[in-house]
Amino acid sequence: MKAAPFEYVKPATVDEALQALEDHLGMARVLAGGQSLLPMLGMRLMRPSALVDINGLAGELGRIEARGSETVVGALVRYATIESSPVVSERLPLLQHIVQYIGDRQVRNRGTIGGALAQADPTGEMALACLVLDATIVARTTQGERDIPAADFFAGSYASVLEPEELLVAVRFPLAPDHCRFFERGRKHNDFAVLSVAVAASRGAEGRWEGVRIGLGGVNDRPLLAEAAAAALEGRTWDDATIDAAAALAMEVVDAPDDVRAGAAYREHLVPIHVRRLLRELAQGEQR
Amino acid sequence: MNEHIDITVTVNGEVHEQRVEARTHAADFLRHQLGLTGTHVGCEQGVCGMCTILVDGQAIKSCLMLAAQLDGAEVETVESLAVDDRLDPLQQAFKDEHALQCGFCTPGFLMTATALAREGRRLGRDEIRQELAGVLCRCTGYDHIVDAVEHHLDATAEARADG
Ligand SMILES: Cc1cc2nc3c(=O)[nH]c(=O)nc-3n(C[C@H](O)[C@H](O)[C@H](O)COP(=O)(O)OP(=O)(O)OC[C@H]3O[C@@H](n4cnc5c(N)ncnc54)[C@H](O)[C@@H]3O)c2cc1C
Numbered sequence A: 001m002k003a004a005p006f007e008y009v010k011p012a013t014v015d016e017a018l019q020a021l022e023d024h025l026g027m028a029r030v031l032a033g034g035q036s037l038l039p040m041l042g043m044r045l046m047r048p049s050a051l052v053d054i055n056g057l058a059g060e061l062g063r064i065e066a067r068g069s070e071t072v073v074g075a076l077v078r079y080a081t082i083e084s085s086p087v088v089s090e091r092l093p094l095l096q097h098i099v100q101y102i103g104d105r106q107v108r109n110r111g112t113i114g115g116a117l118a119q120a121d122p123t124g125e126m127a128l129a130c131l132v133l134d135a136t137i138v139a140r141t142t143q144g145e146r147d148i149p150a151a152d153f154f155a156g157s158y159a160s161v162l163e164p165e166e167l168l169v170a171v172r173f174p175l176a177p178d179h180c181r182f183f184e185r186g187r188k189h190n191d192f193a194v195l196s197v198a199v200a201a202s203r204g205a206e207g208r209w210e211g212v213r214i215g216l217g218g219v220n221d222r223p224l225l226a227e228a229a230a231a232a233l234e235g236r237t238w239d240d241a242t243i244d245a246a247a248a249l250a251m252e253v254v255d256a257p258d259d260v261r262a263g264a265a266y267r268e269h270l271v272p273i274h275v276r277r278l279l280r281e282l283a284q285g286e287q288r
Numbered sequence B: 001m002n003e004h005i006d007i008t009v010t011v012n013g014e015v016h017e018q019r020v021e022a023r024t025h026a027a028d029f030l031r032h033q034l035g036l037t038g039t040h041v042g043c044e045q046g047v048c049g050m051c052t053i054l055v056d057g058q059a060i061k062s063c064l065m066l067a068a069q070l071d072g073a074e075v076e077t078v079e080s081l082a083v084d085d086r087l088d089p090l091q092q093a094f095k096d097e098h099a100l101q102c103g104f105c106t107p108g109f110l111m112t113a114t115a116l117a118r119e120g121r122r123l124g125r126d127e128i129r130q131e132l133a134g135v136l137c138r139c140t141g142y143d144h145i146v147d148a149v150e151h152h153l154d155a156t157a158e159a160r161a162d163g
């Protein structure tokens, strides 16, 4: 469990970090909270030539800002900060609620939102929150910046569309829907999820639901949105039949893995049950 | 190549200037370079919590931090708790409540609970279990550990209220 040798680079500014990533020609890795990277290095699942430690960049990357209807969360914002932030609690209650399902106290003291997204764990809670909250991920290189919608960010198992010399700098959240729900089934609390489901929607005129989004974790090689299911619910009032139909449609995006945590059949069994449950809870109107 | 880094770190109040290998994690640095073997190493992949220490007051797993990242930091390990032969109140609570058997996990629990106690809050048993969930114990079944931490948090909160 000892990492192979690498060079340690500690930039003092984001520009220096971008330069270091470019200089290493895609062979360097960003070190944020280290809660996924250091275990991977210890197991020698990767051998980067250098680690670019961004922990000194909290001034540029560690802030949570309310900008009009938008909330901007810097890449280096730690789980523990999200847990206790009044801005997040007021504007993004789902994000705050979801954080308590991640890891344990020590992991939450170090792990960052940027690291969680770049890690692209198919069961990642942060990824799921960003999908259903319709977040935009901001990535930067020495050449400039680009915006990536969360729905286009995850490229496969533990893979994102980030280029190796690209730094995730922030996550932008639009105004959150009024109603959000989250459920997770794990082998134990604090462990990676077997299945996670998040739903979000707002109530429009005459009780019709708008902006419906349903996110699923742990049921494919990446966290994703069940778009057909959401479309079946959009602009309508919901009764049991609409909800049942949507829960069945959610299965369209499921291609569940068999792994140490659970079999594919069990995961598939859980999906419609919990999608249905969350939608019913939402329809019954309790807010979270 | 910067495979070695010079760091200045304060460990349990003592300032150390050391040269560390970039790939060395903080737990190995404390144990092998400073000889502070109270910090235990179990899994080296962030799962067991044996290696928990405080960095700038926060409980973290020292196998998931590089020694190089300790530059400029204030570190506290389990060695900071007892003064000479006198146990600190949390350690005494562990003793009184029989919160250890083999003791391998104890430094991890003590440091996690030390950070928790500094918040000065009383917590319910479920909340205490949540806060301690990052440290595993294979002997005790946890009940006595929760007892010890519960009593210690209550005593700390009471002492604060008394001013
Ligand atoms: C015991 C334990 C339990 C855990 N439980 C959970 C859980 O229940 N749910 C969950 O989702 N996760 C869990 N995790 C993983 C944890 O959430 C990690 O913190 C997170 O996945 C990575 O964030 P980090 O800041 O630690 O990133 P790091 O480990 O530093 O980096 C992870 C990856 O992202 C890259 N990266 C980091 N920041 C950036 C950036 N700004 N730009 C570009 N690339 C970047 C790194 O190069 C690396 O490839 C657990 C970890 C442990 C040790």
Ligand code: FES
Binding pocket: B040, B041, B042, B043, B044, B045, B046, B047, B048, B049, B050, B051, B052, B061, B062, B063, B064
């Ligand atoms: S040795 Fe660090 S968590 Fe197990």
Ligand code: FES
Binding pocket: B099, B100, B101, B102, B103, B104, B105, B106, B136, B137, B138, B139, B140
């Ligand atoms: S007392 Fe033996 S592992 Fe906890």
